[in-house]
Amino acid sequence: MKRLYRDRFDQKIAGIFGGLGQYLQIDSTLLRIIGIILLFITAGGIGLAYLVLWYLLPLGPRSYIQANYKRLYRSRRDRKISGICGGLGEYFRIDSNIIRFVVVIALFATAVFPVCIAYIIGTFIIKESPT
Secondary structure: OOOOOEOOOOOOOOOHHHHHHHHHOOOHHHHHHHHHHHHHHOOOHHHHHHHHHHHHOOEOOOOOOOOOOOOOOEOOOOOOOOOHHHHHHHHHOOOHHHHHHHHHHHHHHOOOHHHHHHHHHHHHHOOEOOO
8 A cells, every 4th residue: 555755865945846756746846836835826835735735744764766757857959948848748759849839828917927936946947968
């Protein structure tokens, strides 16, 4: 049986998104970006949920568990600013211009601020592609 826990090795603050990524078999960086966007959209509600999960979820095993799923990286080849849209396109196997179009629509729909902050933070938390 799979258990949800805080990841000891894939953590930026408390390991919540790392553990959730292990549980759902998706990259925790993608979950972090979604969490940042939701932080602004819910006016901090997701932050409260994060704190509650920090208290409730146990730490994961002391041994490292190798992630066997696809990782999200910033693209080195397909970039306009920092390669996030190109990396998302490679991750989801769709044209990065579609991702860019969705980001521009989201910029206007959210009054620019949440998506810009998420993009800037994403530049720092998403690693650049090793190849």
